[in-house]
Amino acid sequence: MTMWFTKDHEWVRVEDGNTATVGITHYAQEQLGDVVFVELPEVGRSLAKGEEAAVVESVKAASEVYSPVAGEVVAFNKDLPDAPGTVNTSPENEGWFYQLKLDGDPDTSDLMDQAAYDDYVASL
Template identity: 50%
Template sequence: MSDIPADLKYIETHQWVRISDDGTATVGITDFAQEQLGDVVYIGVPDLGITVNGGEEAGVAESVKSASDVFSPVTGEVIAVNEALEDEPEKVNDDPYGDGWLFRVKLTDQGELEGLMDAAAYAEHVAAEG
């Protein structure tokens, strides 16, 4: 079974979001997603300063097996991107919930978080897909 941290929120397309005390949100792909992709060779992230919309495409993850769109779980302005992934995209495979994070946003609507899955609901979603 994939690792599913309880302190994160999830969306059906296998992205996670971690809300910081300052109200910013860090986004990445889940352990399940990186397992399905295989060895990640490229990560495309949104540009700094743009607004990403919850549930909409915000990047791409490419592996030796396939390419997959990356969706943003939340709406907000992109305030940081994980530049280390440019040279080391495999960080997504090695540490999807840590060093493999993709981008950070300044949330525009905290209420959006209510519609996201918690760890238990995401685990059920993954089990149903498997």
């Protein structure tokens, strides 16, 4: 299981070679503050890498969530609409947003591993 990160603070975890789970990072949820609403993509939607996939709203701001890899949405986190605060309490586990069936090997050339992402966040 490999986890990658974007400069926009999304994460993607490739679990079994052709399924990827996407969410926002701990840093992103800290910057947003208390999350009050999450708009998730519908199952069956095809997403291009970098395409707007979801929206997260907090008491401070609304922010788009972009897909770090291309694929077809096969699931979304059904718990988030009723419990958007899960994004704050567990952003990189229970607070995941959606899952994709990948279009072959994901293009991770511009994504960061955990160490590189930690360095990036430290530089902000």
